[in-house]
Amino acid sequence: MSAVAPRASADVWNGAGRRLFMQDVGLRDGLQAEAVFVPTADKIALVDALSEAGLAKIEVTAFVSPKAIPALADASEVMHGITRRPGVVYTVLVPNVRGAERAIEARADELNLVMSASESHNLANLRMTRAQSFAGLAEVAAMAHRAAAAVNVSLSCAFGCPMEGDVPVQTVLGWCGHFVEQLGARGVTLCDTTGMAYPTQVVALVRAFRERWPGTELTLHFHNTRGMGLANVIAAMDAGADRFDASLGGLGGCPYAPGATGNVCTEEIVHALQCMGCDTGVDLERLIAAAKRLPPLIGHAVPSQIVSAGRRLDLHPRPRDFESIRERALARDV
Numbered sequence: 001m002s003a004v005a006p007r008a009s010a011d012v013w014n015g016a017g018r019r020l021f022m023q024d025v026g027l028r029d030g031l032q033a034e035a036v037f038v039p040t041a042d043k044i045a046l047v048d049a050l051s052e053a054g055l056a057k058i059e060v061t062a063f064v065s066p067k068a069i070p071a072l073a074d075a076s077e078v079m080h081g082i083t084r085r086p087g088v089v090y091t092v093l094v095p096n097v098r099g100a101e102r103a104i105e106a107r108a109d110e111l112n113l114v115m116s117a118s119e120s121h122n123l124a125n126l127r128m129t130r131a132q133s134f135a136g137l138a139e140v141a142a143m144a145h146r147a148a149a150a151v152n153v154s155l156s157c158a159f160g161c162p163m164e165g166d167v168p169v170q171t172v173l174g175w176c177g178h179f180v181e182q183l184g185a186r187g188v189t190l191c192d193t194t195g196m197a198y199p200t201q202v203v204a205l206v207r208a209f210r211e212r213w214p215g216t217e218l219t220l221h222f223h224n225t226r227g228m229g230l231a232n233v234i235a236a237m238d239a240g241a242d243r244f245d246a247s248l249g250g251l252g253g254c255p256y257a258p259g260a261t262g263n264v265c266t267e268e269i270v271h272a273l274q275c276m277g278c279d280t281g282v283d284l285e286r287l288i289a290a291a292k293r294l295p296p297l298i299g300h301a302v303p304s305q306i307v308s309a310g311r312r313l314d315l316h317p318r319p320r321d322f323e324s325i326r327e328r329a330l331a332r333d334v
Contacts, residue, residue, distance in 0.1 A: 016277035021243045023057035024050050024266050030251025032069050038297045040074040044081040053286040057089040063099035079106035100140045110150040113137045117172045118161035141183040152187040153179040160196030180216050187217030195225020199235035206239035221245035222264045229264035249291045249302030267291050267306045
């Protein structure tokens with residue numbers, strides 16, 4: 001019996017010409033975890049830099065209580081100060097009706113609503129049951145629809161809860177259905193909030209979602225807590241996903257995952273996808289330049305390996321004595 005030859009790796013992972021949409025969440029998900037307040041003008045400049053770099057969507061800020069998240073107390077000023085580039089979606093996180101009012105007044109293109117697929121995480125993070133969160137977000141969605149603003153729902157702990165463990169797929173899909181079918185959400189983001197996702201799990205959940213709601217915009221939001229961020233992105237691509245959240249510089253984290261690293265890094269993911277031949281629509285050089293602005297603003301280095309090491313073809317000069325090394329080597333052949 002003859003063995004079937006395995007496909008070459010290039011056939012498995014070749015993304016030549018594949019259009020993927022990169023969405024940056026660093027200015028919200030990243031900066032909210034920083035101890036320092038980044039000046040409003042610098043936040044505006046970073047958003048504008050990401051717009052010029054060609055990001056499909058930018059989560060600019062969150063309309064939350066300044067007492068809860070002082071790092072984002074200037075949400076309205078930032079939204080009014082940015083230069084809006086045609087084709088870029090400027091989204092904001094909104095937790096409640098008051099936040100929605102402020103977001104709509106600031107002309108947000110999209111309101112991103114958040115709750116958890118896990119009851120324990122929802123209670124710990126939002127101080128509400130999932131049913132209570134959904135009831136409140138239903139009011140926000142209705143307000144957004146009246147204002148002609150799009151609604152996206154980010155479902156935290158879709159790939160596992162740090163307090164409960166695995167969250168059943170049917171539980172995740174059930175909550176997705178509530179938002180898509182009852183509240184008319186344009187998009188759903190499946191969030192790996194504490195970095196518990198793994199590739200085969202990602203494939204199964206993405207395929208299940210796509211089968212049920214093929215016309216709904218699906219985003220994957222991975223963290224690199226256990227080093228599987230890029231592998232999960234590629235697995236999601238293989239299952240048909242084409243939208244990915246990532247964070248400039250790799251900033252971010254979660255208070256309910258002690259020691260956790262941040263979101264997958266925008267410039268690292270773009271670099272990898274472009275190496276594979278995917279069309280991300282992103283100017284990587286401009287993106288890296290934006291990431292390099294972060295360390296002096298936040299007071300520490302960023303996790304980005306691309307900022308540290310450069311792109312794979314950012315070559316280094318030969319040693320100063322290279323020619324003499326070559327001459328000595330050639331002389332040994334005489």
